Amino acid sequence: MLNKIISEEKISQLKQLIDDSHNIVMITHVSPDGDALGSSLCLYWLLHSMGKNASVVVPNRFPEFLAWLPGSKDIVVALDDNDRANKTIAEADLLCLLDFNTINRINWLKTPVGASKARRILIDHHPNPDIECDVEISHPEISSTAELMYRIVSMAGAPYDHITKDIAECIYTGMMTDTGNFSYNSQNPEIYLIINELLKIGINKDEIYNRVFNTYSVDRMRLMGYCLSKKMRIYEEQRTALIYLTAKECEHYNYRVGDTEGFVNLPFSIKDIDISIFVRQDNEKEKIKISFRSQGSFPANKMAEDFKGGGHLNAAGGESYVSMRTTLSMLEEAILNRERYEKE
Structure with missing residues (x-):
């Protein structure tokens, strides 16, 4: 019942x-x-x-x-x-x-x-x-x-x-x-x-x-490998992983809608990582999409609010309308100051 x-x-x-x-x-x-x-x-x-x-x-x-x-x-x-x-x-x-x-x-x-x-x-x-x-x-x-x-x-x-x-x-x-x-x-x-x-x-x-989960293309698998080997930053002290993709990189791997679904969760396989952020440039809507995930009590939605977004404690989303370089810089500042979100 x-x-x-x-x-x-x-x-x-x-x-x-x-x-x-x-x-x-x-x-x-x-x-x-x-x-x-x-x-x-x-x-x-x-x-x-x-x-x-x-x-x-x-x-x-x-x-x-x-x-x-x-x-x-x-x-x-x-x-x-x-x-x-x-x-x-x-x-x-x-x-x-x-x-x-x-x-x-x-x-x-x-x-x-x-x-x-x-x-x-x-x-x-x-x-x-x-x-x-x-x-x-x-x-x-x-x-x-x-x-x-x-x-x-x-x-x-x-x-x-x-x-x-x-x-x-x-x-x-x-x-x-x-x-x-x-x-x-x-x-x-x-x-x-x-x-x-x-x-x-x-x-x-x-x-x-x-x-x-098991009907993806070969291109999607190669894109995943590229993300993990070339496009993932680890912030050990902050227990955070950041993955980012430009529109040009997505195009190179013949990106289709849904191909990056779940990429934000991949870094949680790494010991001690409890925050993961995935960033993708979206030319269709001329913006950068940001996915935030966390494990435990870290409020991913609070971090997302600084990027025009929101959501749940462990799963949230945001967006950016500035360049990828500027967006990554803003995200890095947020990561380095994770304690600020934990105190809110």
Whole structure:
């Protein structure tokens, strides 16, 4: 039995909004990951089973290793078909915003979402949400938005709690990817109660793992080797590793969306390293993306806040709009002063 962390009132409000709506659109953050897609497609399939006209709209492309997810072929990618994305959002009478806590996280979808007269539901697990919604279900203590979706449908009862194998696979993928295959932010015993129920429904967790983590290209493996041998800095006294890639280096290894997924976690195999930072220049969005990870009590999200970002204690993200050289200099200063974040 799971603890009912979501209030009955919010569950009732969510159900009423869905009952009163027909055209429902799920929207995720830019560069959608396994949790964003898993939670959105979970809701997508549930709504379809209830006779609703449901769509998922994402700002840009998602990694190929998530293209097997049930329903992924129906996702509207705004970067590829902006007119269709805008039309889908404009025709919605309910928008479900999943896995982001600020409107800036959806980039160019801000305009059509801002212009929409549709009601809004926010379902997210990031701290300090600042999006105006009719119903807000925000629980930063939960490991993933996919886990939150499972809890919602379980509390909502029929017909929401009719979880098919397709839905179960979406939920498990979101939970697995947002915890590094349950290697961080996954200490809550209830996570494994949920997994137990998903296994009973018929998911093959080993197959899902292989589909997500063991389908990379040769170029991606060579890029990983290049990062570890040539582009990793170790700050022994600060117990920190920093890996960085320029856009030119990514191009040399035929970079595709998702190829650097998980690179930020690699240095944790090194003894005593408890902070890892991964930096990648992104020409598509003309910025530098920064991933922060930590083990133990170091607040990665506090460090990320100095780089226009935020997130969770052990997993956060930021960005920079200055040169790579300047960005690395700023990061090095933050690393050398790690005690400042630990005292906050």
